[in-house]
Amino acid sequence: MEHVETIVVGAGVAGLTTARLLVEAGRDVVVLEARDRVGGRVSTDRRFSLTTDMGASWIHGVDGSPVAAAAAAFGMPMVEFTVGGYQPDSRPIAYYGPDGARLTDAAAQAFAADIHVVDATLRDVVAGSGPQASYRDVTETALAAQGWDEDRIQRVREYLEHRSEEQYGAWIEDLAAHGLDDDSIDGDEVVFPDGYDRLPRRLAEGLDVRLTHIVSEVQWAEGGVTVTTDHGIFHGADAVITVPVGVLHSEDLVIAPPLPEPVAGALSRLRMNAFEKVFLRFPSKFWDDDVYAIRQQGPESRWWHSWYDLTALHGTPTLLTFAAGPAAIETRDWSEDEIVDSILVQLRRLYGDAVPRPTHVHVTDWQDDPWSQGSYAYMAVGSTTADHDTLASPIGGVLHLAGEATWTEDPATVAAAMFSGHRAAQNVLGSQIPIDHAWLI
Numbered sequence: 001m002e003h004v005e006t007i008v009v010g011a012g013v014a015g016l017t018t019a020r021l022l023v024e025a026g027r028d029v030v031v032l033e034a035r036d037r038v039g040g041r042v043s044t045d046r047r048f049s050l051t052t053d054m055g056a057s058w059i060h061g062v063d064g065s066p067v068a069a070a071a072a073a074f075g076m077p078m079v080e081f082t083v084g085g086y087q088p089d090s091r092p093i094a095y096y097g098p099d100g101a102r103l104t105d106a107a108a109q110a111f112a113a114d115i116h117v118v119d120a121t122l123r124d125v126v127a128g129s130g131p132q133a134s135y136r137d138v139t140e141t142a143l144a145a146q147g148w149d150e151d152r153i154q155r156v157r158e159y160l161e162h163r164s165e166e167q168y169g170a171w172i173e174d175l176a177a178h179g180l181d182d183d184s185i186d187g188d189e190v191v192f193p194d195g196y197d198r199l200p201r202r203l204a205e206g207l208d209v210r211l212t213h214i215v216s217e218v219q220w221a222e223g224g225v226t227v228t229t230d231h232g233i234f235h236g237a238d239a240v241i242t243v244p245v246g247v248l249h250s251e252d253l254v255i256a257p258p259l260p261e262p263v264a265g266a267l268s269r270l271r272m273n274a275f276e277k278v279f280l281r282f283p284s285k286f287w288d289d290d291v292y293a294i295r296q297q298g299p300e301s302r303w304w305h306s307w308y309d310l311t312a313l314h315g316t317p318t319l320l321t322f323a324a325g326p327a328a329i330e331t332r333d334w335s336e337d338e339i340v341d342s343i344l345v346q347l348r349r350l351y352g353d354a355v356p357r358p359t360h361v362h363v364t365d366w367q368d369d370p371w372s373q374g375s376y377a378y379m380a381v382g383s384t385t386a387d388h389d390t391l392a393s394p395i396g397g398v399l400h401l402a403g404e405a406t407w408t409e410d411p412a413t414v415a416a417a418m419f420s421g422h423r424a425a426q427n428v429l430g431s432q433i434p435i436d437h438a439w440l441i
């Protein structure tokens with residue numbers, strides 16, 4: 001058995017942030033990671049000489065973001081791309097109506113204005129909603145309050161369904177009414193042309209990270225924590241577990257004794273989502289210049305409705321779309337060709353039969369990834385926003401949970417992973433430590 005002061009389970013951004021801060025504070029730390037790489041859900045594919053972020057792509061608002069500060073300190077190039085957050089009009093978007101024809105600028109502006117009107121009503125409806133209300137319930141109340149005709153309401157209803165799916169990978173009836181409360185963007189959004197994985201790789205430098213160490217059991221007691229892996233047993237005075245909610249829900253990693261209340265209850269109300277990315281590289285560009293995204297409305301938009309133009313990143317004509325919620329679940333076992341065919345049907349409706357087949361395709365499969373079991377956590381009906389922070393309540397003075405799902409203010413992000421890792425380090429130390437020590441050392 002190996003003895004260390006603190007064991008960190010998981011070398012994603014949360015675990016690496018915790019470990020760096022603890023090492024900076026003078027502690028002896030080991031990080032145990034099941035994969036053969038660091039970064040977890042920050043993962044960059046470099047096949048075919050193409051840089052493709054299979055997990056996180058964006059910083060959803062650089063103002064006050066520790067990710068932006070760390071990326072700047074690490075010299076990571078960033079490109080502005082402010083269309084995350086499923087915003088209707090933050091940057092130019094080419095909207096197509098249910099008939100497949102492009103909306104005029106005036107019609108697109110009127111549609112975006114409708115969304116803003118409903119959102120203003122929605123804020124109050126969500127604030128007054130009960131714990132068992134779904135996002136569908138509150139959006140229907142907000143739509144009904146407008147007194148519009150059915151067509152006009154249906155366009156915004158579709159938009160709200162897509163927002164639930166694209167933001168949280170969840171069908172609108174499964175997401176809690178408060179499930180999008182965190183949905184605000186401070187400052188520009190950016191992406192990383194050289195790959196997001198440079199962030200975790202830099203965070204990991206100098207740390208004792210043991211790759212391909214699969215943790216199967218974490219036993220905690222007053223005297224410390226014993227962690228069993230397929231490469232031996234580790235004992236620490238304390239441990240920080242940063243594995244995703246999907247792994248915590250599974251039987252692959254046993255915590256003994258089981259997580260106590262209030263942590264167990266909070267965990268039971270969060271769910272891992274279904275959210276996959278599809279990158280399509282084309283031989284030539286067939287869509288308009290100067291738009292950040294393409295969106296279509298109407299019944300044909302049920303699955304494939306939004307395409308993001310990533311051409312500016314590398315000069316290769318590239319569209320990114322998402323299979324999110326029901327589309328991700330239903331296409332889970334589809335071949336890459338089947339997915340491409342299905343997407344091309346929609347693109348050809350909008351741009352004609354001349355739309356070529358893509359030369360390169362990347363499709364993610366986070367649902368079948370044993371070390372995440374989905375892309376990120378969402379609030380199921382019945383959960384409260386506080387459930388996120390509750391997950392991080394210290395357990396028995398020796399065990400701590402961290403990771404994106406444990407941060408109420410902005411869960412499901414890399415920033416949340418960093419902030420939660422910082423909080424866990426402070427809880428272990430019992431004292432404050434500046435978060436920038438994670439990248440300034």
Ligand SMILES: Cc1cc2nc3c(=O)[nH]c(=O)nc-3n(C[C@H](O)[C@H](O)[C@H](O)COP(=O)(O)OP(=O)(O)OC[C@H]3O[C@@H](n4cnc5c(N)ncnc54)[C@H](O)[C@@H]3O)c2cc1C
Nearest residue numbers: 010012013014034040041056057058215371403404413414
């Ligand atoms: C498709 C997709 C798109 C996203 N888009 C964005 C975005 O644009 N912007 C954004 O901010 N965020 C985005 N996110 C979310 C972001 O990637 C995550 O919130 C963040 O990376 C989570 O970091 P973490 O450290 O909490 O968890 P993880 O990165 O999952 O780290 C946990 C680590 O634990 C390891 N592990 C699991 N089980 C075991 C075990 N039994 N033993 C040992 N180790 C184990 C895992 O391998 C992993 O490395 C996206 C995620 C996905 C999947």
